[in-house]
Amino acid sequence: MRIFDPHIHMSARTTNDYAAMYEAGVRAVVEPAFWLGQPRTNIGSFVDYFDGLIGWERFRAAQYGIRHHATIGLNPKEANDPRCREVLEVLPRYLAKDGVVAVGELGYDSMTAEEDEVFVAQLALAREFELPAMVHTPHRDKAAGTLRTLDVIRDAGIAPGMVVVDHLNETTVAAVADSGCWMGFSIYPDTKMDEARMVAILREHGTERVLVNSAADWGNSDPLKTRKTGQAMLDAGFTDDDVDVVLWQNPVAFYGQSGRLHLEPVPGFDDTAADVSGATFEGNSVLRGARA
Amino acid sequence: MTHPWTITAVGDVTADPKRISALFPAAGRGVGRDPVDPERDPLGLVLGTADDAARASLVQAFIAAADDEAAAAGLAELYRYGDDAERRGVLCGLNAEAQATDANAGLPLAEPIVASGRELVADALRTNDPRLVAAALGAFAAAHLDQHGWRHGMLKALFMGIPLEAVAGIDERVDDELARMAAALIAERRAAGRDISADMTRLATIQTIPGA
Secondary structure, three states, rough: EEEEEOOOOOHHHHHHHHHHHHHEEEEEEEEEEEOOOOOOOOOHHHHHHHHHOHHHHHHHHHOOOOOOEEEOOOHHHOOOHHHHOHHHHHHHHHHHHOOOEEEEEEOOOOOOHHHHHHHHHHHHHHHOOOOEEEEEEEOHHHHHHHHHHHHHHHOOOOOOOHHEEOOOOOOOOHHHHHHHOEEEEEEEOOOOHHHHHHHHHHHHHOOOOOOEEEEOOOOOOOOHHHHHHHHHHHHHOOHHHHHHHHHHHHHHHHHHOOOOOOOOOOOOOOOOOOOOOOOOOOOHHHHHHHOO | OHHHHHHHHHHHHHHHHHHHHHHHHHHHHHHHOOOOOOOOOOOOOOOOHHHHHHHHHHHHHHHHHHHHHHHHHHHHHHOOOOOOOHHHHHHHHHHHHOOOOOHOOOOOOOHHHHHHHHHHHHHHOOOOOOHHHHHHOOHHHHHHHHHHHHHHHHHHHHHHOOOHHOOOOOOHHHHHHHHHHHHHHHHHHHHHHOOOOEEEEEEEHOOOOOOO
């Protein structure tokens, strides 16, 4: 099973997770820029974080045979803090980078006027840089927030095929399916969505435009939820090809619209994802001594 | 053979040095990222990658086209706002310039560029990324890094398993103090029951010529 996790916050995880993900078949990830748990208070805090996403984290992932990509953006929660707003001015620099495959995470947290403004400005950046947009849906008042999100996307004039609306559930999937946007599902241990519910949604809506992610971060989450969802699909009678569509082909098609995916095997990890049993790190002699 | 993307990009930077800020991040997309010699150097640490070569050419064109102060500030900015590959590209450009200077003695790299380059090398040597550390220990550091900093860079290369083939100027700069440091590393690794590399032994046993 080859897996592309289209939404995972690896800088919040350990190298044990990278090793376990590789073993499970994960060969590529997208790490969206997001909130850190502790609110940021100045632009420098963002800049160092963005530098980490396109530098150290990409390197750390490659040491474990995984291709790391990022989305860059000002998250909605911090869009409400005037001290963080000036980060909008540095975004163009990052949106030109290799391995930056979308603008995001965008969207709403508390649905304020400030969030509206920052959301619209970043959708315009996505159009300008010809990048997809990754939009999350709010934790609170999710159904209303999702509808408002879809209105803003429509008004912004960005092609719906260039947008993924993430963290969907049974109450929000239909509206997003109808909009033409991609549908993202975050499989969590006990909130958002689980494997069995995901299988039911796939039965009802099919695999087209569906992205499944672990959204693993520093909270209660599991970076192997992609693999577990693939297994749940197989157990429910989906074919290997269906699983490959959801866990590999779809994220490649969506983020491939950036023209900036880098999916060749990492040197020293030239195995096929279908057979990960013989995977070792031994071929990677130079990196062996410095694995982070 | 120089890649057509690089030829065009070098022409653009020569005509308008500011263009480098847009072209630098795009080099990997333009020329690819494969190692120059995948057989001998599969990770591109020793001979570099296709995008390293393209960025080095851009840096050289930039230094030639901009005045010294602007070039020094521009390189610092490319590095500061660059991702890992771009930062390596700046270091590769400095190495290419240092090599070119070496080949045409009498045309030394301008002092503002050397001062800026030293700061970038020091930054790269503080990272834990072997590609940056290896590029930081190239021809520019061999020519311009202070002896203390250079020794510690070399020791770091041993720690990280960077092949000494990837670093420049060993024969010119090695001294008894570095040999002592390498020998101490070997003693420490023996005590811990860990492997000793041929590169560690090479530096620990290298013969320096008194007075040379």
